[in-house]
Amino acid sequence: MITIDGVVGVGKSTLMDIFTKEKGYVAFEEPVVNNPILDKFYYDRERYSFPLQIFFLNERFKHIKKASQQGKAVLDRSIYGDLIFAKMLRDNGEMSEEEFNIYLDLFHNMIQHCKAPALMIYLEVSPEEAMRRIAKRGRDYEQVVEAEYWINLNKEYREYFSQYNFSPVLTINVDNLDFENNPEDKAFVMNQINAKLLELGIEEAIA
Incomplete structure (x- = not known):
């Protein structure tokens, strides 16, 4: 099980598509389409911060349980x-301390029953580039x-993944990369991933 993370607009779904189309990985997409x-x-x-985060937490937990049963997810x-x-x-004061503590308790309970990924791929990007990509894809609510x-979110992501230790992690800066449309950029990204998978002894390296 491989997990791709990074801020909004960084290219997680694009990279996941490469895994699924070219290597037959089973994709577990972020639940945004049918998210009420x-x-x-x-x-x-x-108003909606707490129910949204609980929704995501529950959906993510379900995905991990299903993905753990797949050979390649x-x-x-x-x-x-x-x-x-x-x-x-x-x-930011948009979730109360009481709500956050409930969330945190659920989070810690859940990760005790979650299989950690074989590899965490963190796609790093500057806030300016992330905002450019968010504007380009044009989702109204964003x-x-x-x-x-977006600037604060980027800062929190960088700090969190500088200390992340639940699994091996590969950080790739994608500021100047277009691995969706540029074959050279795609090869550059996949070569880094392939090398890390081989280093970890994961059999299904990505071509």
Whole structure:
């Protein structure tokens, strides 16, 4: 089981598609399409922060249980990365301390029963580039978010993954890479992933 994480707009879904189309990995996509809360959250974060984070936590837990039964699975975003959002919402006063403590208790209970990924791929990007990509893909509910939110999220991600220790991690800076449309950039990214998989002794290296 491989997990791809990073801030909004960094290219997680694109990289996951490469795993599925070229190596036959089973994809577990981030639950955004059928999420009844996500668009409401961006318009009223204080009201919807707690139910949204509980929704994601529960969906992520279900994905991990299913993915653990697959020989080759790739997940878009991690249960560990979800904690970054909850903490930032608490720090910003958009989730109460009581709600955060309930979330944290559930999180710690769940990860005791979660299989850690064989490899965590963290896609790192500057806040400026992330915001450019968010604007380009044009999801209406993301366009109403102030720049400060994305900047703070990027900072929290960098701090969290500098200390992440639940599994092996590969950090790839994608600021100047377009691995969706540029074959050379795609090869550069996949070569790094392939080398890490071989280093870890994971049999199914990515060509």
